[in-house]
Amino acid sequence: MKGIAVSTTVNGDAVDFVCDGRETLLDVLRNHLGLIGAKEGCGTGDCGACSVMFDGQLVCSCLVLGAEAEGREIETVEGMADGDKLHPLQKRFLEKAALQCGVCTPGFLVAAKALLDRNDNPSESEIRYALAGNLCRCTGYDKIVRAVSAAAGDLRRQQKAAARRKAG
Amino acid sequence: MRYESPTNTREAVALMAGAKGDAYLLAGGTDLLVRMRGEFIDPDLVVDIKRIPGILEIRNTASGFSIGAGVPCGALGRDKALVRHWPGVVESAQLIGSDQIQGRCTIAGNLCNASPAADSVPALVAARAKAVVVGPGGRRRVAVEDIVTGPGTTSLGKGDIVMAIVLPKRPPKSGDAYLRFIPRTEMDIAVCSAGVSLTLGPRNVVKQARVALGAVAPTVVLVPKAARAIVGTRLEDDALMKLAAACEAACSPIDDKRGTVEFRTEVAGVLARRAAAIAYDRARGKR
Numbered sequence: 001m002k003g004i005a006v007s008t009t010v011n012g013d014a015v016d017f018v019c020d021g022r023e024t025l026l027d028v029l030r031n032h033l034g035l036i037g038a039k040e041g042c043g044t045g046d047c048g049a050c051s052v053m054f055d056g057q058l059v060c061s062c063l064v065l066g067a068e069a070e071g072r073e074i075e076t077v078e079g080m081a082d083g084d085k086l087h088p089l090q091k092r093f094l095e096k097a098a099l100q101c102g103v104c105t106p107g108f109l110v111a112a113k114a115l116l117d118r119n120d121n122p123s124e125s126e127i128r129y130a131l132a133g134n135l136c137r138c139t140g141y142d143k144i145v146r147a148v149s150a151a152a153g154d155l156r157r158q159q160k161a162a163a164r165r166k167a168g
Numbered sequence: 169m170r171y172e173s174p175t176n177t178r179e180a181v182a183l184m185a186g187a188k189g190d191a192y193l194l195a196g197g198t199d200l201l202v203r204m205r206g207e208f209i210d211p212d213l214v215v216d217i218k219r220i221p222g223i224l225e226i227r228n229t230a231s232g233f234s235i236g237a238g239v240p241c242g243a244l245g246r247d248k249a250l251v252r253h254w255p256g257v258v259e260s261a262q263l264i265g266s267d268q269i270q271g272r273c274t275i276a277g278n279l280c281n282a283s284p285a286a287d288s289v290p291a292l293v294a295a296r297a298k299a300v301v302v303g304p305g306g307r308r309r310v311a312v313e314d315i316v317t318g319p320g321t322t323s324l325g326k327g328d329i330v331m332a333i334v335l336p337k338r339p340p341k342s343g344d345a346y347l348r349f350i351p352r353t354e355m356d357i358a359v360c361s362a363g364v365s366l367t368l369g370p371r372n373v374v375k376q377a378r379v380a381l382g383a384v385a386p387t388v389v390l391v392p393k394a395a396r397a398i399v400g401t402r403l404e405d406d407a408l409m410k411l412a413a414a415c416e417a418a419c420s421p422i423d424d425k426r427g428t429v430e431f432r433t434e435v436a437g438v439l440a441r442r443a444a445a446i447a448y449d450r451a452r453g454k455r
Binding site: 004020021022024043044045048051054057058059060062063064065067068070111114115129130132133134 | 169170171173194197198201202204205206214216218240242265266267268269271272354355
C-alpha cells in the first residue's frame with residue numbers, strides 16, 4: 001500500500017511523516033514520531049487520554065486521521081514544559097498527587113491547559129465540566145480538580161507579576 | 169484505504185459518485201472513526217470535505233444562517249448572532265459529547281449519521297432547517313426531516329454531499345428550545361428529547377409552532393398535532409397538556425435498558441411541554 005506523505009507542525013517543530021490512510025493522529029504521534037505522551041484508552045473518543053491540540057482546538061487524537069494533519073499545528077503534552085521548567089499544571093499535579101497510574105494524566109494536562117488558556121479563573125463546576133471528556137479510574141477526580149484550580153492561581157499570579165514588571 | 173481531501177465541491181462529488189467500493193465522507197469524524205475502529209465499516213475511500221472553501225464557516229445572510237458542513241458544534245456557541253437567533257439549535261448541538269468531541273463533531277454529520285437519538289436533529293427539524301445537498305444531479309435544498317429514513321439510513325444518493333445546514337430568517341418574537349433526558353448530567357445519549365420552535369403574534373398568542381421529538385421512533389418525528397395544540401394559545405395549562413398528549417401519541421419508541429416504552433413516551437411529552445415554555449419565554453425576550 002502506498003503511504004500518504006504529510007507535512008505538519010508538532011509542538012512548534014516542522015515534521016514530515018508517511019502514514020497509512022487508516023492510521024489515526026494518535027497512531028502517528030506514538031508509532032511514527034515517538035511522542036508517547038498521548039495514550040490510547042478507548043480508541044473511540046470517550047476517555048480523553050489521547051487529547052491533543054489540533055489547530056488550537058482540543059481533540060481526541062484517536063478520532064483524527066493522521067492524513068488530516070497536513071499543514072496543521074499540533075500541540076501535545078510533550079510541548080507543555082519549557083525545557084526543564086514544568087508548566088504550573090504539571091507542578092501542581094505532582095504536588096497534589098493528582099495522578100496514580102498516570103495513563104490519563106497527559107490527556108488531563110492538555111485538556112486543563114485548554115481550559116486555562118480561555119478562562120484563567122474557572123470555578124470548580126467549570127473545571128469539572130471542562131474535564132468531563134477525560135476519564136480517570138484512580139483519583140476520584142478531586143485531586144485533579146484541586147490541582148487545576150491551584151495552577152490557575154499560579155498562572156494568574158505569574159500574569160500579574162509580568163504586568164507589574166512591564167508597568168514598572 | 170484511499171484518503172482524499174479535495175479542495176472544491178465538484179471534485180468531492182466526482183470522487184464519491186465514481187467510487188468503486190465503500191466510500192465515506194469525513195467531516196468531524198467523531199462517528200466515522202469510531203465505526204472504522206469498531207470494524208463496523210471497512211472503507212475503500214474516505215473523502216475529507218474540510219478543505220473545501222467555505223465549509224468551515226457560519227454565514228449570516230439576508231435569508232438566514234448557513235452553517236458549513238465542517239463547522240464543529242463548539243463553534244456554534246461562539247457565534248453570538250446565531251446564539252441570539254437560534255438558542256435551541258445551539259444548545260442541542262452543544263449537548264453532544266465532551267469539549268474534545270465539540271471541537272470536531274458537526275450538525276451535518278449528526279444528521280447524516282442518522283441516529284434516532286441525534287441531539288441536534290429535533291431542534292433543526294423544529295427550526296425548519298434545510299440541508300444544502302450537492303450531488304451529480306446538481307444542488308438542491310432538502311428539509312432536514314426528509315434526509316433520515318431510518319436508523320443509519322438516509323435519502324441521500326450516491327455522490328450526494330450535505331454541504332451546509334441552513335436556518336431560515338427568524339421573524340421577530342420567535343424562540344426555540346431543546347431538552348433531552350439522560351440519566352446523568354453530561355456525556356450521554358438522549359433517552360428521549362424534544363425540540364420546539366415558535367413565533368408569537370399580537371398579545372403574545374402563538375402564531376406558528378413546530379414540535380419535533382427525538383429517540384422515540386426510528387427517525388426524529390415532527391408532530392404537527394402538538395404544534396396545532398399550542399397555536400392560538402398563550403401556553404395555558406390545557407394547551408400544554410394537549411401538546412403533551414399529542415407528543416405521547418406520536419411516540420413509537422424501543423424498549424431497552426436505557427428507557428422503557430412507557431418512560432420514553434411519558435417523558436417525551438413532559439420535555440415537549442417544558443421546551444415549549446422555554447421557547448415561549450425566549451420569544452417574549454425573557455430568557
